[in-house]
Amino acid sequence: MSLFGFLKKKKSAKRAKDRLSVAIALDRDSNVYPYLDQMKQEIMQIVQKYSKIKDVRINKEKLEDQDVLDIEIVLEESRG
């Protein structure tokens, strides 16, 4: 960086592009699976037919270039 670099303000269009790129990437990421809530409900309904269920947790993960949904089904403690 030049000595007087701080005097040169970044042009606002460049800043707009940088900020938008980040904001939109985050927006897109949180909207990849719009069906997530509904899926969770349905999984619960199915599992409940067979076992008492405490919770279903779904985590979104990225493994290298693959998207992974990590579904964790927590069952009620069984008697005995």
Next chain:
Amino acid sequence: MGIVFSIISGKGGVGKTTTSANLAIGTSLEGKKTVVVDFDIGQRNLDMILGLENRVVYDITHVMEGDVKLNQALIPFKKSKNLYFLAASQTKDKSVLSKEKVGRLIEELKKEFDYVFIDAPAGIESGFEHAVHFADAVIVVVNPEVSSIRDADRAIGIVDAKSKKSEEGKRVAKYLIINRIDPELVQKGEMLSSDDILDILEIDLLGKVPEDQFIIEASNTGHPVILNEKSEAGKAFKRISKRLCGEEVPFEDVETPKKTGLFKSIKKIFS
């Protein structure tokens, strides 16, 4: 069978209705039998832009409810013999829309017209979803400004998730119109350029429309800007209309300020 274009934006006030009106006129002047439908239920505006506000008797709700035949509600646009307009309902709320009714209406329109333009409401609520569900292609209108671009990206995401074509596993074509470009600001680096916007949104460019004072005059008088030969925005809409009709029209550089000649500068002093 006609082609259905939905004009969307996400954010309001970016020129969606103006774009709908001008492209409908433009393609009809190119010879396509065209209808433009106002889907902004409760906030009817396209009638004003087209200068047809005094001609509306029946609207889209009357047709969908079966009160009148489609032909009774279609209003001819006299300045172009190939163009008809269907007004939004101003009195009822958007709960009158249902997917089945909208689908039936659009099927009927596709039978009669080459091009069906749907002026979608702003936002991404149910009215918007109805307006894009049956689209073959969506035309996204943005301004070179952060909130418009971000909202447009959300709207595009909903089209990808909820439209009929997407549900069937097909791809909905998406095209971008960048409206209200100020060439001087772009040159100064104080306004996003069209390349920047295309990088961010990652969809195909359909056209660039410069900021133009004639737009206000056009909406004041109800005489759309595409009919004004002096207007740069009007010329841009004409080029876009030709592209929509399959003609290859090169993209004009609307991002470099026009040089003002000596004669024009002198004229400006006396005007």
